Amino acid sequence: MSVALELHDVRKSFGRTQIINGVNLTVGKSERHAIIGPNGAGKSTLFNLISGRFPLSSGSIVLDGQDITNSAPNDINRRGLARSFQITNIFAKMSVFENVRCALLWSSGHRYSFWHRMGFLSGVNERAQEIVERIGLARRRDRLAGVLSYAEQRALEIGITIAGGAEVILLDEPTAGMSHSETADAVELIRTVTQGKTLVMVEHDMGVIFGLADRISVLVYGKVLATGTPAQIRANPAVREAYLGAVAE
Amino acid sequence: MKADTSALRMPLPAVPDTRFALGRQVATWGLVAAVMIVLPMLFTQGFSLSMLSQMGIAVIFALSYNMLLGQTGMLSFGHAVHFGLGSFVCAHALNRIGAGEFGLPVTLIPLVGGFAGLAFGIVFGYVTTKRSGTPFAMISLGIAEMVAASALMFPGFFGGEGGITTNRVLGDPVMGVSYGPQIEVYYLIAGWCLACMIAMFALTQTPLGRMANAVRDNAERVRFVGYNPTRVRYWMFCLASFFAGIAGGLATINYEIVTAETLGLMASGNVLVMAFVGGVGHFFGPVIGAVLVSFLQSALSTYTKAWLLYFGLFFVMMVLFAPGGIASLFAVHGAPLRHGLFRRLIPGYLLSGVCLLVMVLGFVALVEMLYHVEQGADMGTEFDLFGLHIDVTGAASWLAAGAVFIAGLVLFVLTLPVIRRAWTHVHGELQARDAA
Numbered sequence: 219m220s221v222a223l224e225l226h227d228v229r230k231s232f233g234r235t236q237i238i239n240g241v242n243l244t245v246g247k248s249e250r251h252a253i254i255g256p257n258g259a260g261k262s263t264l265f266n267l268i269s270g271r272f273p274l275s276s277g278s279i280v281l282d283g284q285d286i287t288n289s290a291p292n293d294i295n296r297r298g299l300a301r302s303f304q305i306t307n308i309f310a311k312m313s314v315f316e317n318v319r320c321a322l323l324w325s326s327g328h329r330y331s332f333w334h335r336m337g338f339l340s341g342v343n344e345r346a347q348e349i350v351e352r353i354g355l356a357r358r359r360d361r362l363a364g365v366l367s368y369a370e371q372r373a374l375e376i377g378i379t380i381a382g383g384a385e386v387i388l389l390d391e392p393t394a395g396m397s398h399s400e401t402a403d404a405v406e407l408i409r410t411v412t413q414g415k416t417l418v419m420v421e422h423d424m425g426v427i428f429g430l431a432d433r434i435s436v437l438v439y440g441k442v443l444a445t446g447t448p449a450q451i452r453a454n455p456a457v458r459e460a461y462l463g464a465v466a467e
Numbered sequence: 468m469k470a471d472t473s474a475l476r477m478p479l480p481a482v483p484d485t486r487f488a489l490g491r492q493v494a495t496w497g498l499v500a501a502v503m504i505v506l507p508m509l510f511t512q513g514f515s516l517s518m519l520s521q522m523g524i525a526v527i528f529a530l531s532y533n534m535l536l537g538q539t540g541m542l543s544f545g546h547a548v549h550f551g552l553g554s555f556v557c558a559h560a561l562n563r564i565g566a567g568e569f570g571l572p573v574t575l576i577p578l579v580g581g582f583a584g585l586a587f588g589i590v591f592g593y594v595t596t597k598r599s600g601t602p603f604a605m606i607s608l609g610i611a612e613m614v615a616a617s618a619l620m621f622p623g624f625f626g627g628e629g630g631i632t633t634n635r636v637l638g639d640p641v642m643g644v645s646y647g648p649q650i651e652v653y654y655l656i657a658g659w660c661l662a663c664m665i666a667m668f669a670l671t672q673t674p675l676g677r678m679a680n681a682v683r684d685n686a687e688r689v690r691f692v693g694y695n696p697t698r699v700r701y702w703m704f705c706l707a708s709f710f711a712g713i714a715g716g717l718a719t720i721n722y723e724i725v726t727a728e729t730l731g732l733m734a735s736g737n738v739l740v741m742a743f744v745g746g747v748g749h750f751f752g753p754v755i756g757a758v759l760v761s762f763l764q765s766a767l768s769t770y771t772k773a774w775l776l777y778f779g780l781f782f783v784m785m786v787l788f789a790p791g792g793i794a795s796l797f798a799v800h801g802a803p804l805r806h807g808l809f810r811r812l813i814p815g816y817l818l819s820g821v822c823l824l825v826m827v828l829g830f831v832a833l834v835e836m837l838y839h840v841e842q843g844a845d846m847g848t849e850f851d852l853f854g855l856h857i858d859v860t861g862a863a864s865w866l867a868a869g870a871v872f873i874a875g876l877v878l879f880v881l882t883l884p885v886i887r888r889a890w891t892h893v894h895g896e897l898q899a900r901d902a903a
């Protein structure tokens with residue numbers, strides 16, 4: 219199994235409080251890897267470190283064999299890593315279609331061009347349309363993203379994340395706050411759009427995790443307590459004690 | 468990271484997506500061109516012609532400003548720097564051409580201004596666009612101050628208090644055009660104005676233009692889809708400076724004199740007002756603003772010395788009650804018009820409109836009377852206003868004006884619910900039809 223993403227002894231402090239205390243993590247290519255842990259364990263912070271939002275205090279991160287430690291977010295994205303946000307982070311005053319189109323523009327190679335007309339970039343427009351359909355928002359295509367329902371905005375958040383065709387995708391609590399049926403839809407969506415890609419996902423919903431993940435890492439107080447297959451994690455006594463408790467029963 | 472525009476509570480909708488509406492665009496620009504050609508035939512006095520020329524320059528300038536504010540969310544207090552520097556460079560270029568040092572048709576002088584604006588944009592933009600939001604606004608202000616100060620420190624280039632004079636008529640007429648008569652200058656400005664409008668509109672439809680909107684909406688997210696928001700801002704800043712420089716070059720040709728005022732803070736504030744009054748959320752908003760503000764400034768100033776006060780009040784009212792500018796006032800009526808519901812709104816508008824007019828008349832009377840009291844020695848104590856004779860020494864005029872103002876104000880406030888009810892009805896109808 220070749221490696222997509224590696225974290226070596228990653229640490230992060232905010233002021234004097236250390237939030238991430240030496241995380242080592244290896245995610246294989248095309249693996250679906252879930253990160254679970256109690257509130258405040260540092261899961262989102264870990265994503266912020268991997269995606270370049272915050273600088274590391276120490277340690278290193280390797281994406282597809284290349285060191286991306288402390289690279290700019292846009293550089294990391296161009297190397298094939300895209301992320302979603304726990305708190306919906308979209309272009310609220312632009313249409314759904316426009317949101318997706320902006321998200322895939324860089325990967326289409328048009329960079330900062332001011333000599334191409336968007337209307338004539340048929341490859342870009344077709345791909346944007348295809349993604350809008352895949353995330354189930356075809357009927358909302360020309361609506362402003364800001365007026366969508368919560369679940370629709372979460373779907374758009376995923377659409378923006380996958381639009382650029384990144385090989386490694388980080389999703390931060392994609393189903394949080396959704397109803398049962400919405401969650402089921404979201405899981406199906408995540409399954410199809412990450413087909414053949416590497417997925418790292420923070421999630422609280424055990425049903426979602428055990429249904430989607432190939433492997434699970436448990437993060438507690440900024441340290442990885444255990445990593446393994448869903449069955450191994452379920453059977454791990456330390457995990458049961460520290461976190462899962464009755465949930466896995 | 469929030470764009471500073473949010474601080475002003477401006478609604479900033481995206482430029483509407485005009486995919487393959489090429490035919491419609493050609494028709495729109497054809498119409499604009501036709502209007503530009505016909506206008507000087509309708510308004511033939513010299514006064515109108517110079518005002519039209521001034522408007523054409525203002526349109527380019529205001530649109531270029533909106534590339535920063537409306538499209539990228541950068542509130543600049545120093546955009547006139549690029550207009551003014553472009554202007555000065557063009558004045559020197561014209562003088563050099565006149566002295567026979569090099570040759571360039573006057574028609575292309577605005578391009579010199581454009582490249583001068585661009586060059587300074589590359590320098591100043593590198594510093595300013597590293598920041599966004601309030602820091603950007605502050606740095607732009609600092610640079611504007613700095614340039615304005617250097618204008619006084621380097622009289623060789625800026626000509627000191629008197630500025631730089633020049634002559635747009637150079638050598639023999641080319642194909643019968645000498646740019647001596649104002650009408651020829653007007654058509655030169657109109658031609659450049661149309662070209663710049665089309666270019667700036669086309670820019671909104673490019674990858675850079677779209678990412679500028681994305682940076683305005685959510686610069687943080689832009690970083691996670693592969694773009695560097697600083698780069699986007701920098702590119703937009705440079706291009707906006709280019710167009711500002713073109714406008715500056717046209718101003719040089721038009722007035723044949725450039726003073727340090729053209730690059731000062733007043734000028735930067737003025738273009739902000741134009742874009743804002745017109746509406747920064749719509750491409751054509753600044754066009755409306757530039758035309759209206761140019762008109763008001765010229766027209767009001769011929770009627771009253773208190774024009775700046777009226778103008779300032781007008782701006783404050785716009786910011787308070789129509790923060791999306793005039794363009795947004797048009798835009799909100801689009802849906803009612805399409806669905807034939809506009810009729811419902813007319814009675815309320817007429818009613819409140821009349822009351823508003825009464826209020827304004829009373830207000831203007833009061834202001835003018837105050838002005839005459841203050842300046843009594845120069846202006847006398849009696850004057851005519853709206854066909855009425857007013858004597859500021861008597862109580863009757865004061866009472867009448869005050870009564871008119873207060874009556875207008877009260878009636879206006881009382882009639883507002885009529886408009887509100889009509890809108891509630893229209894919204895309900897629209898929603899019902901939307902659901903159907």
Ligand SMILES: Nc1ncnc2c1ncn2[C@@H]1O[C@H](COP(=O)(O)OP(=O)(O)OP(=O)(O)O)[C@@H](O)[C@H]1O
Pocket residue numbers: 232237255256257258259260261262263264304
């Ligand atoms: N920018 C920051 N500055 C200071 N402290 C921060 C910052 N970001 C996160 N923290 C702190 O780090 C800790 C971990 O936060 P984080 O958001 O990573 O937790 P999480 O595991 O994602 O939790 P949740 O399940 O609630 O999303 C929290 O105590 C939080 O207050």
Ligand SMILES: [Mg+2]
Pocket residue numbers: 261262263304390
């Ligand atoms: Mg979190």
